[in-house]
Amino acid sequence: MDLARLTMDQIKGFTCALCGTRLYADRPLGTFTATEGLCTEPTELWACAPTCSALPPR
Numbered sequence: 001m002d003l004a005r006l007t008m009d010q011i012k013g014f015t016c017a018l019c020g021t022r023l024y025a026d027r028p029l030g031t032f033t034a035t036e037g038l039c040t041e042p043t044e045l046w047a048c049a050p051t052c053s054a055l056p057p058r
């Protein structure tokens with residue numbers, strides 16, 4: 001997971017880190033740390049629960 005490619009909403013857990021859908025039920029993906037850029041602190045990411053039901057945005 002490359003934090004530099006995620007949106008701020010995804011990093012903050014407002015939207016799914018995998019597909020970008022706004023989260024209503026979520027599951028933890030684990031903690032990720034970027035080696036460069038704005039998000040060099042360990043960041044916990046979230047995704048749709050139980051699985052992503054929407055296709056990734058184009």
Ligand SMILES: [Zn+2]
Pocket residue numbers: 016017018019020021047048051052053054
């Ligand atoms: Zn998702």
